[in-house]
Amino acid sequence: MGNALKASCEVRPSTEARRLAGGDPEELNWAELIDQLFQPCHEALLLLTSPTEQTFGKEPARPRKVVQCFRSAAAASQVETLSDRLGLVCQKGQKKTPNQDSAFYLEFLDSDGDKIWLACVMDGHGPLGHEMSALVMQWLPLLVLREPKLASEAGRIVPSDPQTVFDAITAAFQKMSVLMMRASAAPLQRELSGTTCVFALAARGLLHTANVGDSRAVLGTLMPGPSELALRVDCRPLTRDHKPEDVEERARIEAMGGVVKNQRVYTDTWPIVGLNLSRSFGDSRVHAVGVSDVPDVTTSFLESAAQTGDAQAACESDAGPLKQFLAVASDGVWEFLSSSDATDTVGAMLLSQKTASQAAERLASRAENSWRQEGADMDDITTIVVVI
Template sequence: MDLFDDLPEPSQSTGESRIQSPKADDRGSKRKLEPCHDEKEVEEKKWEEKKVCKGLPSLKGYFAARRGERDEMQDAHVLLPDINSCLSSLPAQVSRVAYFAVFDGHGGARASRFAAEHLHHTLALKFPKGVTENLDKLVKKCLLDTFRQTDEDFLKKASSQKPAWKDGTTATCVLVVNEMVYVANLGDSRAVLCRMEQEEKVNEKKCVTLALSKEHNPTIYEERMRIQRAGGTVRDGRVLGVLEVSRSIGDGQYKRCGVISTPDLRRCQLNPNDRFILLACDGLFKVFSAEEAVQFVVSVLEDGTLERKEGQTEEESHYEAACQRLANEAVRRGCADNVTVILVSIGF
């Protein structure tokens, strides 16, 4: 089964055309005939024209972090609305690449900080280059290879220490290529999308919450079976009675027990009905359902009494306030864990 899990299309058509990655006409052949030099130039010119004419969604990231009752902050995050400068070259059909991520460390903060510092640089090195015919497939391979490499690099560094580091981290990464969102995640940090949908028989739009990630814990049947086949056990909902997640970066001592660093991948094409993406560690979702968190953010965004901060637009002030208030409310509701919240506003 393809690791990609496409989210449903919006119920209301926006009428806006979308660029699709070119596909091979002859899927049965082992090697596709290469176009002649002139055909390549014409094709590249067409892509360049589309890049110029195509309107891309504007993306802005906001974050809030709370230590809670923990002794240290073990979460890490990255906000890069435009990482084009990190890429040596872009495929002809790509105009913009953005990256947002949250990492929830356990056993220490070293794995989460390592992933926050290195994962997007590894991704940039592995990102597709030049003229490509199946961008989705190449981005999928790039993400899988990036997570594997980041895990291997951290484990190599961790094992060289004395004593060896035993840190691990979840990872939820949102990669936006033009208007396509790719989400790669390990563990129990989550990403959700707020999409406005037209209500039937009512001339109003309602907020719909779409899951962009999949949780990995050893109580899930497929995860538990993999762990048991590898010789591990699940006790009290944890690997060997200790580790609460079944996939992670790091956790070298549990890799022999079936804990893996292969992420689940999902993709979703953004459209003008989309309002924002919410990324957060499990500290938020221990006290909020995804729907409650999205509705909480929407209520702040629609608060007409909120004062605008100097130097900020009204939208920026509202998103920053929504981010901070959501993190504060998680603590107020009794979450003792670290809480990190990222909001990515979407504008067309």
């Protein structure tokens, strides 16, 4: 992949997207974009997984993608404490294909001083799934930030009205869909390639999520227990897996000529191909028979200690505010772990004063062990943990 964007005063996503019509996805130059999109006062910081891999830890350690960091000069102090509140692991599985997972994390201060952050995981599949996931990773932050619907309050990158943010995320995903269908045009290896996408945006006490596929986001809250060391974690799933056997998903697929069997969507014409998802980006061959790229978009409150009954008791006993965290991961985590397994794992680490980075490592390690215990060929494992 080469740089598709040169230094300029204006960013034109639609112009760059035209280059994808030829079937050659290209990456954006975020080293330049970060300074075009943000002022120094925003203290912006962006993490992207790169194609470069390194092996970490002791044998039998798996290769992991190196995480690139792009930031403004004013964000230097943010990097020093980043591991306390953020963990990101993108680990290769045992398949012969490249690691097809990708992820990004972006944070900045808006004009009112509120911290805004975005977290996203993509899980590619098919012959060129690694390119498809990387394409979404590169373009989605830009499409969200430059969505005209967000420009409703002077000076603010993200407006205070939650409905406006909800609508903007939906619109950005629609544009991402168009771009991905171009990238998934002929030849056949592109038509058979796609990616999931689970996305979160936190702003002013609200958490907006959008999901296409079976990657997943869950919100965990450490609740007061009988003692300081007692683990009690509230688990709130924020997304649902899009699977062909779901009643509503199956009805849409069969109405468009797709065949659902063995938990997959099959085309009704040669070459017969199957996909174990009912929604995805790309995958133009099965999108013709009902697979969708329309996301589920939701908005949730980020509850402080004073906003729940149990938490109120904690406040009165001087226990302080509750600690919340978001776990976003590809299905390499969810294949053998439940949402509550994940939040319990992360919660236990945070309860023992571990960092978000250490919690993400532990979640990835537990997922890896579950694959080994099942005797299955390990999938790529990607997880992001954000302490809120």
